[in-house]
Amino acid sequence: xxxxxxxxxxxxxxxxxxxxxxxxxxxxxxxxxxxxxxxxxxxxxxxxxxxxxxxxxxxxxxxxxxxxxxxxxxxxxxxxxxxxxxxxx
Numbered sequence: 227x228x229x230x231x232x233x234x235x236x237x238x239x240x241x242x243x244x245x246x247x248x249x250x251x252x253x254x255x256x257x258x259x260x261x262x263x264x265x266x267x268x269x270x271x272x273x274x275x276x277x278x279x280x281x282x283x284x285x286x287x288x289x290x291x292x293x294x295x296x297x298x299x300x301x302x303x304x305x306x307x308x309x310x311x312x313x314x315x
Contacts, residue, residue, distance in 0.1 A: 275292070
C-alpha cells in the first residue's frame, strides 16, 4: 500500500484548481511556481480535463490519470510541483 503525505497532495491540488478560477484574480494571489505550473499545463488541462468539476483534487487526479498523454513540459512541471511525491511514478 502506498502511503501519501496528504498535505503536499492538497497543495498541488489547490495549485491546479486555479484553472477553474478567474485567471486575473487567481494569478494575482498565486505563488510564482503555481503560475508557472498553470501556464505550462494549460493546454493539457484544456485538452484532457476541461470537463472536470474543480475542487477536491479532481483536476490533479485527471491530469495524473492522463500522465502518459501530457506534454513532457507539463509532466516535468508536475513532478517538480509541491506534492510531487503524491504523483504516480
